[in-house]
Amino acid sequence: MSEVRTKAALAKEAAAVMNRMTTVQKNEALLKMADALIAEQAILLEANEKDIRNGEANGTSSSLLDRLKLNPSRIEAIAEGLRQVVELEDPIGTVLETFDRPNGLHIEKHRVPLGVIGMIYEARPNVTVDAAGLCLKTGNPVVLRGGSAALETNRAIVGVMRQALAETALPVEALQMIEDSNRSSVDEMLKLNGLIDVIIPRGGASLIQNVVQNATVPVIETGAGICHTYVDASALPKMAEEIALNAKVQRPSVCNSMETLIVHSGYAEKHLSSMAERFREKNVELRGCERAQKLVSWVRSASEQDYATEYNDYILNIKIVDDLDEALAHIRRFGTMHSECIVTESQENAARFLAEVDAATVYHNASTRFTDGFEFGFGAEIGISTQKLHARGPMGLPALTSTKYVVKGSGQVRG
Amino acid sequence: MSEVRTKAALAKEAAAVMNRMTTVQKNEALLKMADALIAEQAILLEANEKDIRNGEANGTSSSLLDRLKLNPSRIEAIAEGLRQVVELEDPIGTVLETFDRPNGLHIEKHRVPLGVIGMIYEARPNVTVDAAGLCLKTGNPVVLRGGSAALETNRAIVGVMRQALAETALPVEALQMIEDSNRSSVDEMLKLNGLIDVIIPRGGASLIQNVVQNATVPVIETGAGICHTYVDASALPKMAEEIALNAKVQRPSVCNSMETLIVHSGYAEKHLSSMAERFREKNVELRGCERAQKLVSWVRSASEQDYATEYNDYILNIKIVDDLDEALAHIRRFGTMHSECIVTESQENAARFLAEVDAATVYHNASTRFTDGFEFGFGAEIGISTQKLHARGPMGLPALTSTKYVVKGSGQVRG
Numbered sequence: 001m002s003e004v005r006t007k008a009a010l011a012k013e014a015a016a017v018m019n020r021m022t023t024v025q026k027n028e029a030l031l032k033m034a035d036a037l038i039a040e041q042a043i044l045l046e047a048n049e050k051d052i053r054n055g056e057a058n059g060t061s062s063s064l065l066d067r068l069k070l071n072p073s074r075i076e077a078i079a080e081g082l083r084q085v086v087e088l089e090d091p092i093g094t095v096l097e098t099f100d101r102p103n104g105l106h107i108e109k110h111r112v113p114l115g116v117i118g119m120i121y122e123a124r125p126n127v128t129v130d131a132a133g134l135c136l137k138t139g140n141p142v143v144l145r146g147g148s149a150a151l152e153t154n155r156a157i158v159g160v161m162r163q164a165l166a167e168t169a170l171p172v173e174a175l176q177m178i179e180d181s182n183r184s185s186v187d188e189m190l191k192l193n194g195l196i197d198v199i200i201p202r203g204g205a206s207l208i209q210n211v212v213q214n215a216t217v218p219v220i221e222t223g224a225g226i227c228h229t230y231v232d233a234s235a236l237p238k239m240a241e242e243i244a245l246n247a248k249v250q251r252p253s254v255c256n257s258m259e260t261l262i263v264h265s266g267y268a269e270k271h272l273s274s275m276a277e278r279f280r281e282k283n284v285e286l287r288g289c290e291r292a293q294k295l296v297s298w299v300r301s302a303s304e305q306d307y308a309t310e311y312n313d314y315i316l317n318i319k320i321v322d323d324l325d326e327a328l329a330h331i332r333r334f335g336t337m338h339s340e341c342i343v344t345e346s347q348e349n350a351a352r353f354l355a356e357v358d359a360a361t362v363y364h365n366a367s368t369r370f371t372d373g374f375e376f377g378f379g380a381e382i383g384i385s386t387q388k389l390h391a392r393g394p395m396g397l398p399a400l401t402s403t404k405y406v407v408k409g410s411g412q413v414r415g
Numbered sequence: 416m417s418e419v420r421t422k423a424a425l426a427k428e429a430a431a432v433m434n435r436m437t438t439v440q441k442n443e444a445l446l447k448m449a450d451a452l453i454a455e456q457a458i459l460l461e462a463n464e465k466d467i468r469n470g471e472a473n474g475t476s477s478s479l480l481d482r483l484k485l486n487p488s489r490i491e492a493i494a495e496g497l498r499q500v501v502e503l504e505d506p507i508g509t510v511l512e513t514f515d516r517p518n519g520l521h522i523e524k525h526r527v528p529l530g531v532i533g534m535i536y537e538a539r540p541n542v543t544v545d546a547a548g549l550c551l552k553t554g555n556p557v558v559l560r561g562g563s564a565a566l567e568t569n570r571a572i573v574g575v576m577r578q579a580l581a582e583t584a585l586p587v588e589a590l591q592m593i594e595d596s597n598r599s600s601v602d603e604m605l606k607l608n609g610l611i612d613v614i615i616p617r618g619g620a621s622l623i624q625n626v627v628q629n630a631t632v633p634v635i636e637t638g639a640g641i642c643h644t645y646v647d648a649s650a651l652p653k654m655a656e657e658i659a660l661n662a663k664v665q666r667p668s669v670c671n672s673m674e675t676l677i678v679h680s681g682y683a684e685k686h687l688s689s690m691a692e693r694f695r696e697k698n699v700e701l702r703g704c705e706r707a708q709k710l711v712s713w714v715r716s717a718s719e720q721d722y723a724t725e726y727n728d729y730i731l732n733i734k735i736v737d738d739l740d741e742a743l744a745h746i747r748r749f750g751t752m753h754s755e756c757i758v759t760e761s762q763e764n765a766a767r768f769l770a771e772v773d774a775a776t777v778y779h780n781a782s783t784r785f786t787d788g789f790e791f792g793f794g795a796e797i798g799i800s801t802q803k804l805h806a807r808g809p810m811g812l813p814a815l816t817s818t819k820y821v822v823k824g825s826g827q828v829r830g
Contacts, residue, residue, distance in 0.1 A: 016747065016771060101792060105781055114803050115773070193627065197803050212608070216628050218636075218804040239826040246828035332431065354821050356431060358530070366520055366824025375829070376820075377516060388529050388612050388817035389633040390805035402803035405791075406769050409781025411654040413661035414790070 004143075004188040007176040008195040011116045011141035014174040018139045019113060021170055023090040026137055029168040034082040036164035037129065037157070041075045047156035048125070055149055068123050068150055078129045081380070085133040088379045091398045092139045106408045111401045113139035115197030118189050120211060122203040123147040128154050131200075132161060132175055134382050138400040141174035143196060145189060147203075148181035155179060190215040202383050205310065220390060220399070222383035225255035225338035226310050227368045230327040230353065231275075232344030233266040239365060240267070240343045241275050246367040247341065249282045253312045255384060256339045256371040260307060260317040262327045268295055268320050279316060288318035295320075307334045324349050328356055335359060338386050339368035360386060360393035419558075419603040422591040423610040426531045426556035429586040433554045434528060436585055438505040441552055444583040449497040451579035452544065452572070456490045462571035463540070470564055483538050483565055493544045496795070500548040503794045506813045507554045521823045526816045528554035530612030533604045535626060537618040538562040543569045546615075547576055547590055549797050553815040556589035558611060560604060562618075563596035570594060605630035617798050620725065635805060635814070637798035640670035640753035641725050642783045645742040645768065646690075647759035648681040654780060655682070655758045656690050661782040662756065664697045668727045670799060671754045671786040675722060675732040677742045683710055683735050694731060703733035710735075722749045739764050743771055750774060753801050754783035775801060775808035 001009075037044065048070040055065050097109040117140045119131045128146055135142035146154045158177040165172045178185050189196060190211060199219045201211040208223055229247050231240045247258035263272060268291070276296040279286055286292075287302035302317045307330075321327045331340055341363035342353040350364040361371045371394060373381020378396030385391045391399035416424075452459065463485040470480050512524040532555045534546045543561055550557035561569045573592040580587045593600050604611060605626060614634045616626040623638055644662050646655045662673035678687060683706070691711040694701060701707075702717035717732045722745075736742045746755055756778035757768040765779040776786045786809060788796020793811030800806045806814035 015773070016743075019771060019773070099792060101790070105785060107791060112773075213631050218634070218802055220804070221633075236826075242826060242828050250829050354823075356434060358430070358434070358527075359819065361820040361822060363822045364824060366822055366827040367829050369829040370520060370822065370827070371820075375516070376522060377514060387633055389635070392818050393820045403807050404774065405776040405786075405808045407776060407778045407781055407785065408769075409779060411651075411657060412781040412785070413657050414665050414782055414784040 002188060003180050004178055004185050005192065005195070007178060008116060008118075008143050008189070008192050010173040011143050011176050012195045014141045014171040015113070015115055017171045018136075018141055018174050021139060023092075025169040026090065026139070027086045029165055029170040030082050030086045030133055030137060032164040032168055033133070033161045034079040036160045037075055037079045037082075040160045041072060043160060044070055044075060044153065044156050045072075047152040050152040051150055054152075060149060064123060064149065068125065068153070070125060070153060074126075078126050081126070081130055082133045085137050085380055088137065088397055090137065091401050096403065103412050104410060105412055108406045110404050110406055111398070112404045114400055114402045116141045116143060116195060117400065118143045118145065118192070118196040118199040118217065120145045120186055120189065120199060120201045120203075120207065121147065122207060123149040125150050125153045125157060127202060128157050128177075129161070130380065131382065132158075134380055134397065134400060136170065136174060138397050140400055141176070143176045143178065143189065145178040145186060151179065151181055186210070187214060190217060193217050200383055220383070220385050220395070221387040222385055223255050224310060224336045224386055225257070226259045226308070226334055226336045227256060227339045227341075228260050228262055228331050228335060229258050229341045229343065229368065230262040230324075230331070231264060231267050232324065232342060232346060232349050233264040234345040234349075235264075235267055235343040236345060237271045237274070240271070241278055243341065243343055243365070243367050244275065245278050245282065247369055248279065248284060248316050249314070250367070250369050252314055255310075256368050257312070258316065258368055259309065259311055260319060260330075260334065262319045262321055262330055263292075264327075265291065265320050265322050268292070272296055272318075283314055285315045286318055287315065289320055291320035292318040310336070324352060328353070331357055336386060338384070339363065339371040341366065341368050360384070417603060418595050419593055419600050420607065420610070422593060423531060423533075423558050423604070423607050425588040426558050426591050427610045429556045429589040430528070430530055432586045433551075433556055433589050436554060438507075440584040441505065441554070442501045444580055444585040445497050445501045445548055445552060447579040447583055448548070448576045449494040451575045452490055452494045452497075455575045456487060458575060459485055459490060459568065459571050460487075462567040465567040466565055469567075475564060479538060479564065483540065483568070485540060485568060489541075493541050496541070496545055497548045500552050500795055503552065503812055505552065506816050511818065518827050519825060520827055523821045525819050525821055526813070527819045529815055529817045531556045531558060531610060532815065533558045533560065533607070533611040533614040533632065535560045535601055535604065535614060535616045535618075535622065536562065537622065538564040540565050540568045540572060542617060543572050543592075544576070545795065546797065547573075549795055549812065549815060551585065551589060553812050555815055556591070558591045558593065558604065560593040560601060566594065566596055601625070602629060605632060608632050615798055635798070635800050635810070636802040637800055638670050639725060639751045639801055640672070641674045641723070641749055641751045642671060642754045642756075643675050643677055643746050643750060644673050644756045644758065644783065645677040645739075645746070646679060646682050647739065647757060647761060647764050648679040649760040649764075650679075650682055650758040651760060652686045652689070655686070656693055658756065658758055658780070658782050659690065660693050660697065662784055663694065663699060663731050664729065665782070665784050667729055669784075670725075671783050672727070673731065673783055674724065674726055675734060675745075675749065677734045677736055677745055678707070679742075680706065680735050680737050683707070687711060687733075698729055700730045701733055702730065704735055706735035707733040725751070739767060743768070746772055751801060753799070754778065754786040756781065756783050775799070
């Protein structure tokens with residue numbers, strides 16, 4: 001049997017035991033894992049050093065190497081993340097609804113674990129620990145498949161965490177890591193219906209599209225974000241500038257940053273040049289429609305392809321529109337249903353925008369950068385769902401649960 | 416452009432309008448559709464007559480022809496189903512949660528439509544009307560792809576309902592039907608990411624497996640049910656017999672009927688022969704393990720394959736076990752996570768069974784036949800989900816919704 005099937009089967013077997021674990025038992029395990037990561041940090045740093053050396057030898061980019069790099073303070077932060085998950089309320093076991101039927105049946109809807117979760121992600125070692133913590137806290141075994149660039153680091157991390165689990169009530173086999181770094185191991189995970197209950201991909205657009213296109217196991221799609229900010233005619237210029245600037249440059253590499261600024265023509269004629277100046281100060285390259293180019297001479301021409309691109313970089317499209325309808329149509333065409341914002345003083349336009357834009361999160365007068373589990377107060381997040389099924393937007397612990405109907409009778413049969 | 420893509424694109428365009436429809440507008444449309452089905456029943460009966468004649472010519476089984484057949488009282492029942500959906504509470508627009516963040520952001524979680532729903536089903540014309548009613552009531556455009564055996568009937572039904580929609584506020588294009596009865600039209604629907612938001616299959620195991628194996632659009636898997644009833648040592652014999660008999664023979668063709676009866680050896684030694692007699696009276700063929708065969712001479716031998724088969728017929732497997740753990744292991748191995756029952760007077764065993772069996776619906780002392788939207792009091796159901804993502808068990812109107820975070824600020828940016 002392949003590594004993937006063997007480990008997924010072990011995880012599946014552990015699911016029944018995980019189902020029975022109490023909140024106290026799960027929290028104890030997470031704290032043991034956190035302590036072990038600190039206590040065994042020499043092992044982690046040594047393994048990480050190998051990944052870094054391999055990366056350097058393979059010409060990996062310095063930004064990727066930086067994301068991969070561990071040091072004592074990063075390990076402390078990762079362990080602290082686990083401790084924070086301990087503080088979160090355990091959603092498992094909650095009774096969401098109860099109802100009694102005329103025939104005397106008593107029906108309860110309970111929150112239960114999702115089952116075996118397959119995580120497919122890239123080279124950030126902190127995802128290994130975050131995902132393990134969030135899945136185990138919600139009673140779910142997890143099969144981790146991280147990027148090959150972090151293989152040594154992830155193996156060391158998972159080894160340390162499994163050793164810690166061995167001293168707890170939780171089954172060690174609830175935490176699995178696929179070491180086969182061939183693409184075929186991902187392909188196999190995607191088709192393991194019956195052993196893996198849900199796949200959650202985290203990473204760039206190509207990783208996510210591979211999962212969505214090839215999985216037969218149910219998927220929670222995350223991540224891709226072509227986010228817009230629409231500055232309406234009545235927007236306050238200072239507020240509009242601060243929100244737009246923040247949405248673009250506070251952290252351009254992430255999914256909730258802005259890719260296209262849509263500006264009402266009335267606002268643009270008076271204020272676009274000053275807004276453009278703010279972006280120039282931050283070294284943001286501007287591309288735009290003809291009308292934007294007329295108002296700001298150094299704006300380059302934006303193609304259809306540009307409007308459809310998630311730059312994740314210091315590049316911004318500008319599109320001038322004559323009314324809210326034109327803005328809504330642009331978002332409908334190019335948005336990825338992630339995060340969309342209107343800056344306006346018109347309550348009527350705000351209400352229409354919030355109601356009509358079909359996205360996980362819609363904003364009135366605030367930066368799209370707030371689409372985040374921590375910013376929403378969830379305390380942690382396993383990802384940001386961009387699909388409409390099951391969970392939408394930042395996913396906290398409840399997104400890692402399912403439900404079960406428990407029916408209590410006294411001999412009822414159907415007539 | 417193909418028929419499928421063209422119609423899905425029209426449905427997608429209608430989604431924005433559907434989003435804005437009020438409960439009153441949606442209910443008016445459903446009532447108009449119900450009235451039209453009655454008023455135009457001559458058209459429906461004529462079309463249905465063609466399907467029946469085609470079916471007879473093709474040697475279609477009489478049970479399938481019966482399910483396909485329309486008559487005035489069946490049309491009345493179908494129209495009445497629509498009127499019942501009008502009476503149901505509209506989940507759309509409900510604010511599920513609100514919270515305020517320390518930075519002053521006000522966040523609301525709203526219920527919104529799922530988007531374009533693709534229904535793929537077999538030859539029952541009532542599904543055409545039910546699905547249209549449930550989807551439109553929840554603000555979702557729907558693309559219907561029914562079985563070819565009902566093509567003429569479905570075309571007439573959808574034609575009449577679209578004509579009725581034309582006199583309402585709802586967009587006619589929110590109701591689409593694929594007339595291409597080639598398998599390729601199904602395959603195309605399954606890959607229409609971006610135009611279809613969710614696929615819901617309803618029908619036999621092969622239809623559902625085709626959808627699960629080939630869809631790249633998110634799917635809500637429904638239907639397959641290998642359901643067990645476990646009769647524990649302390650079960651009351653009369654109650655156990657009534658529940659087991661009901662679970663098997665009240666309607667053997669449906670997914671929530673029982674396929675395997677698991678019996679504690681202590682109970683079996685005293686009561687299995689009397690229980691077997693009850694099944695014999697109902698012409699149920701019994702297959703079983705060696706121990707069951709020893710206790711009841713006319714029980715045939717059950718193979719592993721038998722335990723893994725959804726008979727949907729007057730056939731039942733019997734498996735004798737020595738304790739609850741053995742029963743749980745059998746269910747873990749062969750169950751499809753649909754509906755599972757324990758009959759026992761032991762509160763301890765009942766509690767363990769209800770907690771440990773991983774199924775959409777678990778029963779103590781009641782027939783598995785109750786897993787049904789109407790029996791649960793949902794007033795209607797679009798299907799019974801056997802997956803853990805999004806919805807599990809009987810799906811009422813809320814299962815046809817998604818959520819959206821609405822965030823209201825006053826210029827907040829992320830620091």
